[in-house]
Amino acid sequence: MKARTALLAILAALAPAAAPVAAPRAVASGGFDVVVLGARGGIQDGNLSSFLIRAHGTEGYLSCDAGTTVAGLIAADRRGDFADIRQPAGSSQTRIGYILTEQVKGYLISHAHLDHVAGLIIASPEDGKKPIYALPSVHEKFAGSYFNHDAWANFADTGAEPRLGKYHFEDMVPGRAVPATGTAMSVTAFPLAHGPVESTAFLLQHGPDALLCFGDTGADRIEHSDRLHQVWGAVADKVRRHELKAIVIEASFPNAQPETQLFGHLTPRLLLEELHDLAAQAGGKDALKGLPVVVEHIKYSFKAGPLPQTVIRRELEAGNDLGVRFIIPEQGDRYRF
Numbered sequence: 584m585k586a587r588t589a590l591l592a593i594l595a596a597l598a599p600a601a602a603p604v605a606a607p608r609a610v611a612s613g614g615f616d617v618v619v620l621g622a623r624g625g626i627q628d629g630n631l632s633s634f635l636i637r638a639h640g641t642e643g644y645l646s647c648d649a650g651t652t653v654a655g656l657i658a659a660d661r662r663g664d665f666a667d668i669r670q671p672a673g674s675s676q677t678r679i680g681y682i683l684t685e686q687v688k689g690y691l692i693s694h695a696h697l698d699h700v701a702g703l704i705i706a707s708p709e710d711g712k713k714p715i716y717a718l719p720s721v722h723e724k725f726a727g728s729y730f731n732h733d734a735w736a737n738f739a740d741t742g743a744e745p746r747l748g749k750y751h752f753e754d755m756v757p758g759r760a761v762p763a764t765g766t767a768m769s770v771t772a773f774p775l776a777h778g779p780v781e782s783t784a785f786l787l788q789h790g791p792d793a794l795l796c797f798g799d800t801g802a803d804r805i806e807h808s809d810r811l812h813q814v815w816g817a818v819a820d821k822v823r824r825h826e827l828k829a830i831v832i833e834a835s836f837p838n839a840q841p842e843t844q845l846f847g848h849l850t851p852r853l854l855l856e857e858l859h860d861l862a863a864q865a866g867g868k869d870a871l872k873g874l875p876v877v878v879e880h881i882k883y884s885f886k887a888g889p890l891p892q893t894v895i896r897r898e899l900e901a902g903n904d905l906g907v908r909f910i911i912p913e914q915g916d917r918y919r920f
């Protein structure tokens with residue numbers, strides 16, 4: 584490894600200084616590990632939006648939303664997703680307990696809808712001390728609706744007395760990166776329009792590498808908003824330089840859902856519209872070629888007929904003139920991007 588580094592340094596020194604730099608892929612790039620704890624949107628409890636993300640080769644996961652937590656950890660552990668995690672000898676916890684309390688270093692909560700927080704709330708009595716990163720509006724709803732000693736005990740360090748102080752509410756300032764304690768990553772929050780509710784996209788960064796994890800969001804055209812346009816603008820240069828490794832984003836309904844009944848969500852058509860905006864800002868139609876886009880929060884349906892994920896995959900691929908690599912995740916999947 585050392586010899587290779589030295590060789591690269593020599594080659595770099597020999598390279599002509601004025602050589603044009605054409606979208607270099609980061610040599611030291613490690614990318615990210617993503618473990619799917621929950622892949623769908625309501626109404627299927629036990630498999631709701633939750634993605635563990637860490638910088639590859641480092642310790643310390645962040646949970647991007649937490650609709651399903653312990654059920655997801657059990658499913659993922661059964662699949663061998665945590666094979667590299669060594670529990671210290673003599674630990675008094677089960678393996679799942681150790682992973683949750685010691686390896687999940689914090690939560691990124693996009694908004695306070697139940698399908699994004701139920702896993703965290705239900706696990707809270709046995710969870711470890713850690714921060715919840717969110718916009719102030721999300722923390723307010725969390726404190727008012729859940730951690731209020733009526734719905735649930737207040738495990739946070741603000742809000743209703745007595746405060747049990749397990750979770751520190753870390754208020755995010757839109758667009759400003761903060762280091763995520765206990766991980767090798769920094770996180771930046773961007774507000775989203777999710778019907779009348781403020782939701783959030785999180786940009787996770789490790790060195791030059793970045794990954795975008797979205798909470799629920801409507802399309803700019805439907806929401807009469809420019810929130811997604813702003814997010815795309817913020818990452819356009821990273822796309823150009825191939826530093827954006829993946830996008831995790833929703834498509835809740837198939838295209839047949841009327842645009843008046845989206846309740847602040849995306850369909851494949853709208854997601855493709857939005858990705859075209861990103862491509863345009865990042866240099867054109869080929870800018871997203873090969874970019875992994877993980878399509879989550881597909882709503883479980885009681886309607887007979889083909890599964891929504893089958894329909895949504897077909898609709899995404901039919902409109903995929905960008906060459907994006909669409910992935911429809913399942914609980915317990917693990918990816919390296």
Ligand SMILES: [Zn+2]
Binds near residue numbers: 694696777799
């Ligand atoms: Zn929602």
Ligand SMILES: [Zn+2]
Binds near residue numbers: 624625696698699880
């Ligand atoms: Zn949701």
